[in-house]
Amino acid sequence: MAIRVPTPPQMQVGAVQEQVTARAFQSVQYRADDFMGRQLSQLGQGLGALGQQIDAARTDTALLEAQEAINAKRRELFDPETGIYARQGANAVGVTDLVDQELTAFSDQLLASKKLSGSGREAVQRMLMAERQRAYESAANFELEATQKYQAQLNAANLEAQYDRLFRNPGNPAERDAAFTSIFNAATDRADQLGFTGNTEADRILRDQYIEEEVTKGLLAVADGYAAVDPVMADAFLEANADKADPQIIQQRRDQLKPLVVEAKAREFTSRALQADRSFGIRARDNVNHGTQIEYQMGPLRPNAPNKPLMNIIGTAVSDVLGPGARVVVTSGQGTGNASSGRHLHGSAADVKIYRADGSVVTMGSADMKAIAVAAASRGALGIGFGYGDMGDAMHIDMVNPDPGKGQDHAWGQANAMQEELVAAMRAGEAMVDKTGLDIIMDIEDPDVRDAALTRYRQEQNANYTTRVRASEEAALSIIEQMRRDHEAGTLKPQADYLNPATREVLGGNVNSVMSTYESIALGRPSDPVKAREVYAFLQRQANSGSVEERMAFATMNLELASEGQLSSEQMNTLYAQQIEVAASLGLTADNKLVTSSSTKTPYNEFRTAITQQMGTKASANAEDVSRNTAALIEWANVYVNQNGKEPTDIELASQARKILYGGDLTANPAGARNQLSGNLNEVYKQIESRETTLGDLRGAAQRGEFKLALPSSTGQLVDVTITAQMLDRLLAKFPNGFAGVPMTPRLVVTLLADMDPYMVDQAIAQQGGGTDTGSQIPVSP
Amino acid sequence: MLGAIFGGLSIVSSVIGASKQAKAQKNALKAQAEQDLRNAEIARENARDVERVGRITINDAKVAAARQLSTARASFVGRGVVINESGTTPEAVVQDMVRAGEIDVIRLRNNIEMEKRRALDQAENFEAQAGSTRKSASSISPGLAGITAGLGAFANNYDLLR
Numbered sequence: 001m002a003i004r005v006p007t008p009p010q011m012q013v014g015a016v017q018e019q020v021t022a023r024a025f026q027s028v029q030y031r032a033d034d035f036m037g038r039q040l041s042q043l044g045q046g047l048g049a050l051g052q053q054i055d056a057a058r059t060d061t062a063l064l065e066a067q068e069a070i071n072a073k074r075r076e077l078f079d080p081e082t083g084i085y086a087r088q089g090a091n092a093v094g095v096t097d098l099v100d101q102e103l104t105a106f107s108d109q110l111l112a113s114k115k116l117s118g119s120g121r122e123a124v125q126r127m128l129m130a131e132r133q134r135a136y137e138s139a140a141n142f143e144l145e146a147t148q149k150y151q152a153q154l155n156a157a158n159l160e161a162q163y164d165r166l167f168r169n170p171g172n173p174a175e176r177d178a179a180f181t182s183i184f185n186a187a188t189d190r191a192d193q194l195g196f197t198g199n200t201e202a203d204r205i206l207r208d209q210y211i212e213e214e215v216t217k218g219l220l221a222v223a224d225g226y227a228a229v230d231p232v233m234a235d236a237f238l239e240a241n242a243d244k245a246d247p248q249i250i251q252q253r254r255d256q257l258k259p260l261v262v263e264a265k266a267r268e269f270t271s272r273a274l275q276a277d278r279s280f281g282i283r284a285r286d287n288v289n290h291g292t293q294i295e296y297q298m299g300p301l302r303p304n305a306p307n308k309p310l311m312n313i314i315g316t317a318v319s320d321v322l323g324p325g326a327r328v329v330v331t332s333g334q335g336t337g338n339a340s341s342g343r344h345l346h347g348s349a350a351d352v353k354i355y356r357a358d359g360s361v362v363t364m365g366s367a368d369m370k371a372i373a374v375a376a377a378s379r380g381a382l383g384i385g386f387g388y389g390d391m392g393d394a395m396h397i398d399m400v401n402p403d404p405g406k407g408q409d410h411a412w413g414q415a416n417a418m419q420e421e422l423v424a425a426m427r428a429g430e431a432m433v434d435k436t437g438l439d440i441i442m443d444i445e446d447p448d449v450r451d452a453a454l455t456r457y458r459q460e461q462n463a464n465y466t467t468r469v470r471a472s473e474e475a476a477l478s479i480i481e482q483m484r485r486d487h488e489a490g491t492l493k494p495q496a497d498y499l500n501p502a503t504r505e506v507l508g509g510n511v512n513s514v515m516s517t518y519e520s521i522a523l524g525r526p527s528d529p530v531k532a533r534e535v536y537a538f539l540q541r542q543a544n545s546g547s548v549e550e551r552m553a554f555a556t557m558n559l560e561l562a563s564e565g566q567l568s569s570e571q572m573n574t575l576y577a578q579q580i581e582v583a584a585s586l587g588l589t590a591d592n593k594l595v596t597s598s599s600t601k602t603p604y605n606e607f608r609t610a611i612t613q614q615m616g617t618k619a620s621a622n623a624e625d626v627s628r629n630t631a632a633l634i635e636w637a638n639v640y641v642n643q644n645g646k647e648p649t650d651i652e653l654a655s656q657a658r659k660i661l662y663g664g665d666l667t668a669n670p671a672g673a674r675n676q677l678s679g680n681l682n683e684v685y686k687q688i689e690s691r692e693t694t695l696g697d698l699r700g701a702a703q704r705g706e707f708k709l710a711l712p713s714s715t716g717q718l719v720d721v722t723i724t725a726q727m728l729d730r731l732l733a734k735f736p737n738g739f740a741g742v743p744m745t746p747r748l749v750v751t752l753l754a755d756m757d758p759y760m761v762d763q764a765i766a767q768q769g770g771g772t773d774t775g776s777q778i779p780v781s782p
Numbered sequence: 783m784l785g786a787i788f789g790g791l792s793i794v795s796s797v798i799g800a801s802k803q804a805k806a807q808k809n810a811l812k813a814q815a816e817q818d819l820r821n822a823e824i825a826r827e828n829a830r831d832v833e834r835v836g837r838i839t840i841n842d843a844k845v846a847a848a849r850q851l852s853t854a855r856a857s858f859v860g861r862g863v864v865i866n867e868s869g870t871t872p873e874a875v876v877q878d879m880v881r882a883g884e885i886d887v888i889r890l891r892n893n894i895e896m897e898k899r900r901a902l903d904q905a906e907n908f909e910a911q912a913g914s915t916r917k918s919a920s921s922i923s924p925g926l927a928g929i930t931a932g933l934g935a936f937a938n939n940y941d942l943l944r
Contacts, residue, residue: 045796
């Protein structure tokens, strides 16, 4: 750098200038001597990068290995057969925690076994964490689902247990309340589980519906529990609780129960009806076959026997409780005016001691005595006492209305403790006293129950009837055997000895059968006693067996011996002539003979004769009635022949006989079933109905409109019902061989029709009914 | 494990390298400062040179001016011009010439002074720069640099060492 020194202008003298030269500055750029340092630094960076590379590779390997291991662990934990998925129900509870614990331990173990950098460990940890999270979620979902299913199962099991509890304890209020509370709680829980929270209106409806459904099942369980014992109670329970459940389901169950209810009610009504039949007229009838033996051991104060109605009541009540064969000893009867209470004054009171069939006495206050007291009250007794004064084991029974003015009551002594029960029985008995079984059946409001009760009632009657007939037939055979034996031995006694009042009672409708059979044996094979014995033995064998076929064969043989249909007019006349002779030799009166009213022996005449004879022999309380009725029947028959140009059928004849008997002047006292007249008609009908023929013949009669039977209508009246050819065709369609070889009777035909279609006969009765006949309720099959 | 070893080596290398680098940097700065100080001394010497040469130049100027004036007077006088009468042209010319010489000296002095001051300013600049560079050098600590680098390397390789 030059130093600038000012130079004077136009210097001419001493012009040399001193030149100043400035010193130059140093300009060295010093550089740091850091080569080694930089190299070392770079080396450090390189080493670090290398280490990271190595670690990354190792981490990748570790991740792959961990993934593989965790996959294996997952497979192990979630194995469908051995893992948590195999757990169900209570075993599934807690699987989430289990999986979490297993995987945590597994992860710790896995990490411990790997030598990894921090980030590598973190990567593996993150991977394990993610895997654990997924497994945890899977396990939690499974556990939730399984737990819900398990809870649902528990809930359902609890509900089932409560239904069972209700079914087993329908009548226990404490059990019922507890069970319904439990059902309500369980149903509420279940509704919660199903998500029916009830927060919205729609949701609330669903929730209520669900709970109502379960409660309905509970109610049905109670009803089923009741139904197992008493369907009527079950139905009443459902009716009373219909508003607490789904009405449709309740109605469905009621509909299902209906047949059982109807059956139970029908059974109850039938029982009452049969009891009513047994009681009917008990206070007015002289003789009731109650099976109790009555003995009289009256003292001097009340030496006279009590009246028949009272003894009927006592005998029947004793028989009801102790069965047949019991014995009643009347220790105090009708008084002479000194009896303290006055109850014994008119023969309507008795003090009795009662003995069982085995001879033991019914002791005072025993269960049997109380039961007899109730039975007597329900049969019409109005005053009952035992366990007072010096009565001992005797009990007082009377038909006297108590006089409160004298401090009298319906029961006294120890019987006073049963006052309420006895009065109730008396009222019930009073309500039934003037009703027949059919009255009770027809009073039933529910038509279904009424129909079922009627059918059952008929079946019971039929069974009773069959039992009676069987007993009657056995008694008849016994008497016939005795008569035959006496006849052969030449020691035959007057008929009255064999057919006395006692045997007539047992024989019932078989009196005529006895005679005709005996006469057939005696007269049909008079010269051949061996043959007669064989016939008899055959009859007895058949009677003792009792299959339908054999009994029909028995009837066939019976008819064969007696029927005019097998014989010519000459043979019949001969037979009757012989009969009359035999009758005379037996000492029979004219009324008891098989007399003819016509010299012409046609089947019609013979049958008409049989009927008139029946009317004579059985309705014989009044000789004038007999002759008048017989004459009226014969006259009617003659008019019928003149008007129609043909003879009336058996049915028409019998029907007319019944009309004459009930519609004429003859007084039936008392009216109704089981009186003498109905007994007579029973015999008449039995004879008519058991007349043997073939189904073909009956169909011919039906086509001509001549097949008629008197059957009881729904009002209890007997109605002449025409059995049509169409009805028989249905029978033939069902039994195409037409019962070939089987003797057929009208009664059997009706039975078969009713068996095939009970309503067909009822319908025929209903359609053809409207008859004005009253009185008899003869049990007629079906 | 191998990664951790490499990580450790990396840190050690980084520490030593950084320390060495700092030390070299410090030495370079120190040398630079010394150079600046030398340049400052040079600048002062330059200032002194300017002052000395300036004085010579001023003197030269004065001599030259006196010489010119003397020449003029002699001319005037030679031509018979009165020069020392006031209010006359010769006298005005002489006076102008005197005045012009003085102005030149004054200007020279100003210029010299300014040049000297510039050189001194340069010296001060160099001194200031030297001070600054020295300060920079003294602020560099190789140990601290090593620690810093070590920490950085440790941070970079921390993952490997964990």
